[in-house]
Amino acid sequence: xxxxxxxxxxxxxxxxxxxxxxxxxxxxxxxxxxxxxxxxxxxxxxxxxxxxxxxxxxxxxxxxxxxxxxxxxxxxxxxxxxxxxxxxxxxxxxxxxxxxxxxxxxxxxxxxxxxxxxxxxxxxxxxxxxxxxxxxxxxxxxxxxxxxxxxxxxxxxxxxxxxxxxxxxxxxxxxxxxxxxxxxxxxxxxxxxxxxxxxxxxxxxxxxxxxxxxxxxxxxxxxxxxxxxxxxxxxxxxxxxxxxxxxxxxxxxxxxxxxxxxxxxxxxxxxxxxxxxxxxxxxxxxxxxxxxxxxxxxxxxxxxxxxxxxxxxxxxxxxxxxxxxxxxxxxxxxxxxxxxxxxxxxxxxxxxxxxxxxxxxxxxxxxxxxxxxxxxxxxxxxxxxxxxxxxxxxxxxxxxxxxxxxxxxxxxxxxxxxxxxxxxxxxxx
Amino acid sequence: xxxxxxxxxxxxxxxxxxxxxxxxxxxxxxxxxxxxxxxxxxxxxxxxxxxxxxxxxxxxxxxxxxxxxxxxxxxxxxxxxxxxxxxxxxxxxxxxxxxxxxxxxxxxxxxxxxxxxxxxxxxxxxxxxxxxxxxxxxxxxxxxxxxxxxxxxxxxxxxxxxxxxxxxxxxxxxxxxxxxxxxxxxxxxxxxxxxxxxxxxxxxxxxxxxxxxxxxxxxxxxxxxxxxxxxxxxxxxxxxxxxxxxxxxxxxxxxxxxxxxxxxxxxxxxxxxxxxxxxxxxxxxxxxxxxxxxxxxxxxxxxxxxxxxxxxxxxxxxxxxxxxxxxxxxxxxxxxxxxxxxxxxxxxxxxxxxxxxxxxxxxxxxxxxxxxxxxxxxxxxxxxxxxxxxxxxxxxxxxxxxxxxxxxxxxxxxxxxxxxxxxxxxxxx
Numbered sequence: 034x035x036x037x038x039x040x041x042x043x044x045x046x047x048x049x050x051x052x053x054x055x056x057x058x059x060x061x062x063x064x065x066x067x068x069x070x071x072x073x074x075x076x077x078x079x080x081x082x083x084x085x086x087x088x089x090x091x092x093x094x095x096x097x098x099x100x101x102x103x104x105x106x107x108x109x110x111x112x113x114x115x116x117x118x119x120x121x122x123x124x125x126x127x128x129x130x131x132x133x134x135x136x137x138x139x140x141x142x143x144x145x146x147x148x149x150x151x152x153x154x155x156x157x158x159x160x161x162x163x164x165x166x167x168x169x170x171x172x173x174x175x176x177x178x179x180x181x182x183x184x185x186x187x188x189x190x191x192x193x194x195x196x197x198x199x200x201x202x203x204x205x206x207x208x209x210x211x212x213x214x215x216x217x218x219x220x221x222x223x224x225x226x227x228x229x230x231x232x233x234x235x236x237x238x239x240x241x242x243x244x245x246x247x248x249x250x251x252x253x254x255x256x257x258x259x260x261x262x263x264x265x266x267x268x269x270x271x272x273x274x275x276x277x278x279x280x281x282x283x284x285x286x287x288x289x290x291x292x293x294x295x296x297x298x299x300x301x302x303x304x305x306x307x308x309x310x311x312x313x314x315x316x317x318x319x320x321x322x323x324x325x326x327x328x329x330x331x332x333x334x335x336x337x338x339x340x341x342x343x344x345x346x347x348x349x350x351x352x353x354x355x356x357x358x359x360x361x362x363x364x365x366x367x368x369x370x371x372x373x374x375x376x377x378x379x380x381x382x383x384x385x386x387x388x389x390x391x392x393x394x395x396x397x398x399x400x401x402x403x404x405x406x407x408x409x410x411x412x413x414x415x416x417x418x419x420x421x422x423x424x425x426x427x428x429x430x431x432x433x434x435x436x437x438x439x440x441x442x443x444x445x446x447x448x449x450x451x452x453x454x455x456x457x458x459x460x461x462x
Numbered sequence: 463x464x465x466x467x468x469x470x471x472x473x474x475x476x477x478x479x480x481x482x483x484x485x486x487x488x489x490x491x492x493x494x495x496x497x498x499x500x501x502x503x504x505x506x507x508x509x510x511x512x513x514x515x516x517x518x519x520x521x522x523x524x525x526x527x528x529x530x531x532x533x534x535x536x537x538x539x540x541x542x543x544x545x546x547x548x549x550x551x552x553x554x555x556x557x558x559x560x561x562x563x564x565x566x567x568x569x570x571x572x573x574x575x576x577x578x579x580x581x582x583x584x585x586x587x588x589x590x591x592x593x594x595x596x597x598x599x600x601x602x603x604x605x606x607x608x609x610x611x612x613x614x615x616x617x618x619x620x621x622x623x624x625x626x627x628x629x630x631x632x633x634x635x636x637x638x639x640x641x642x643x644x645x646x647x648x649x650x651x652x653x654x655x656x657x658x659x660x661x662x663x664x665x666x667x668x669x670x671x672x673x674x675x676x677x678x679x680x681x682x683x684x685x686x687x688x689x690x691x692x693x694x695x696x697x698x699x700x701x702x703x704x705x706x707x708x709x710x711x712x713x714x715x716x717x718x719x720x721x722x723x724x725x726x727x728x729x730x731x732x733x734x735x736x737x738x739x740x741x742x743x744x745x746x747x748x749x750x751x752x753x754x755x756x757x758x759x760x761x762x763x764x765x766x767x768x769x770x771x772x773x774x775x776x777x778x779x780x781x782x783x784x785x786x787x788x789x790x791x792x793x794x795x796x797x798x799x800x801x802x803x804x805x806x807x808x809x810x811x812x813x814x815x816x817x818x819x820x821x822x823x824x825x826x827x828x829x830x831x832x833x834x835x836x837x838x839x840x841x842x843x844x845x846x847x848x849x850x851x852x853x854x855x856x857x858x859x860x861x862x863x864x865x866x867x868x869x870x871x872x873x874x875x876x877x878x879x880x881x882x883x884x885x886x887x888x889x890x891x
Contacts, residue, residue, distance in 0.1 A: 049797060052820050136842060142831065144841060151853050152823065233853045252677055254854045275876030282878035368478060390871050391481050394581065402571065402874025411879075411889065412573060412870070413565060424580050424662045425683045426855040429870045441841070441858045442819050445831025447704030449711035450840075460840065 037224040040180060041231035043211040048152045048178040050209035056127040058207050059173050063123040067116045069201035070166060074112055080193035081107045088186055104160040105187055115166045122170040125415045128433045129176045139460045145442045150176040152233040155225050157182045157247060159239035162190040169198055169213045171416060175436040180214045182225060188217055226251035236419060258422035260346050260372035261291025263404040266363040268380035269302035275401055276307060276379045277314050282403040285318050289348045291420060292375050292407040296343060296353040298363045304356055324354040343370040360385055364392045371395060373422045375407040396422055396429035466653040470609060470660035472640040477581045477607040479638035485556040487636050488602050492552040496545045498630035499595060503541055509622035510536045517615055533589040534616055544595045551599040554844045557862045558605045568889045574871045579605040581662035584654050586611045586676060588668035591619040598627055598642045600847060604865040609643045611651055620644060655680035665848060687851035689775050689801035690720025692833040695792040697809035698731035704830055705736060705808045706743050711832040714747050718777045720849060721804050721836040725772060725782040727792045733785055753783040772799040789814055793821045800824060802851045804836040825851055825858035
């Protein structure tokens with residue numbers, strides 16, 4: 034039996050034992066993890082330095098990007114954030130064993146819908162080693178077992194953090210073993226994706242190509258988003274004074290984030306009022322503008338190119354710009370080329386706002402606010418598993434709740450269905 | 463472009479238009495469908511007779527089972543149930559546009575989590591033509607578009623019902639076209655399963671092999687259950703007087719239902735008290751008993767065989783029977799061989815009941831009540847989409863809510879993230 038299958042099987046068994054973890058045990062475990070990371074900072078930094086040495090060679094050869102190198106690098110700030118992140122999750126409400134709904138079905142028959150963990154969660158991530166402590170903490174708090182598969186470029190850092198976490202957990206007698214697992218090899222991913230008997234949910238954290246590959250190669254449900262192609266539509270009733278700062282924020286505040294804007298649609302009726310200021314402001318902020326034939330002709334000096342693919346996530350300071358005839362064209366463009374992530378209308382007209390927010394089929398539909406607000410922390414979830422463009426289970430920024438499902442608990446006193454079909458007993462209305 | 467892709471694409475477009483259907487329009491549509499089925503009963507029965515003639519030949523040749531033939535056959539009772547089913551769905555609460563949760567994130571920034579339809583639902587079903595009216599009604603009420611793929615053995619009946627439904631809907635001006643679609647050919651299934659660009663959820667209604675085939679052949683989320691291997695565990699603290707009627711009900715009341723019991727586990731400590739009466743009662747109810755070596759030896763005359771596969775759904779009056787040492791062995795047997803559907807403990811000991819209901823990883827965990835209660839109608843949902851053994855999205859009996867997801871609506875007044883990272887503005891705690 035493959036090592037990964039063996040790990041998955043043990044994780045499944047551990048996930049059953051995890052059902053009995055009290056909130057106190059879980060929070061104690063999180064504090065122990067935070068303390069252990071703090072105490073063993075130097076060990077993590079040393080391991081990270083070894084990974085960085087290798088990565089530097091890859092960077093020089095052009096085999097990894099500077100941003101991948103940056104994500105790999107841990108410093109005091111990132112370690113502090115890792116530790117604080119784990120502590121923060123300890124302060125959140127326990128999402129497990131909550132009675133979501135309850136009903137007496139008939140005399141003596143009580144039905145409860147109770148939240149419970151999903152079971153075993155497989156997390157496949159690239160570069161960022163800080164994911165390990167974050168996902169481990171989320172899994173513990175939600176009583177799930179987790180199998181982490183990190184990138185080979187971070188193997189030494191990942192191993193160091195993993196060993197520190199499991200060693201801290203092993204000192205808690207009541208804490209079930211095998212809840213947190215780490216696997217290494219790229220070959221293991223395929224085995225993991227086939228292990229639908231043991232793994233209940235896959236969460237990919239990384240590039241679009243990673244997410245797409247995973248979705249195409251597993252029967253296991255996948256929680257993730259493949260693209261973040263966010264739009265802002267400037268309606269004919271938009272307030273230009275609000276529009277410019279929102280678009281600059283949505284594009285420039287953190288261009289590589291999935292919730293940054295990629296395409297701005299401008300209503301023809303407001304075009305001449307908004308475009309001169311918008312284009313000027315974008316240029317001042319070093320944003321490269323791609324547009325349509327019409328705008329390119331009119332602002333030839335300021336427009337880089339005519340957009341050939343409206344379904345493109347730039348992830349940097351580049352913006353697609355298009356003139357649309359009306360709100361209907363804007364909605365239809367977004368539903369056609371968007372990725373169902375986050376899309377915004379700028380308008381002072383409530384009916385248009387309502388229309389946009391009803392007909393745009395995205396996880397986040399916004400009015401007069403930057404798309405950058407699409408984030409579990411900003412939504413007040415206290416932690417974020419990721420942002421989902423799924424249309425089942427969990428959509429949009431996903432908090433701890435996304436790692437839970439429910440079971441039905443039904444209690445009777447010797448009750449049989451036959452008594453209800455014969456009419457001897459009746460269900461309550 | 464394939465015809466099915468064309469239909470899926472139109473269904474996707476229709477699903478956007480469906481977002482504006484008011485509750486009144488949806489309920490009017492349901493009543494019009496119910497009336498149209500009632501008026502055109504004879505047409506449906508005639509079409510059904512043609513399908514039955516063909517099916518009779520297949521039955522004689524042994525190519526279909528008697529029970530498949532029975533499921534295909536529509537009579538006055540089934541038609542009455544179909545009509546009433548559609549009317550009942552009209553009486554349910556509209557599951558769409560409900561504010562699930564709302565929060566002011568900061569001064570002037572309001573976040574709403576609002577229920578919305580999933581989009582396009584593909585339903586693949588066998589035999590039973592009454593599924594068409596039921597699923598169409600559920601889709602309309604939840605503002606989803608639907609693509610129905612029926613079995614070829616029911617093609618004439620399905621077409622008749624589908625034409626009656628779409629003709630009734632075409633008379634409602636405000637009702638979007640292309641919300642209800644029917645496809646025929648077996649070859650279409652593969653194209654449908656590949657159409658993840660247009661179809662958001664697949665619901666299989668039929669045999670285990672159909673469900674397994676679908677799960678293995680699509681990237682689209684699947685809502686369904688592959689098996690219904692339900693257990694009843696007779697604890698050492700069980701009340702034998704309650705146990706016997708519950709087991710007889712769970713096995714005999716409707717043996718082919720997925721919520722009927724397949725395996726009874728008996729605690730060794732109560733074995734001698736319960737087995738003689740249980741075995742006698744099962745025999746009186748014509749239930750064939752398969753068991754383990756120990757029971758077979760002791761009750762050789764009454765036991766049919768030693769069970770070779772504990773992971774088996776009989777679907778008829780056959781029962782697996784096993785002696786276990788303790789509740790832990792019962793729980794572990796169920797988690798190993800069960801299908802995560804519905805499992806029950808019979809006990810008067812509350813701690814054991816709690817333990818069982820916590821550690822058995824099934825959608826329904828029951829105490830002192832027949833497993834046959836696992837049903838959307840009995841749970842008071844008013845309608846049932848199916849029973850799910852998924853551990854994401856929807857689990858257990860699924861009502862209308864299972865056809866919904868949510869979107870986040872965020873309203874601001876020119877707000878940007880940068881003001882919050884610089885500390886100029888603060889989120890509410």
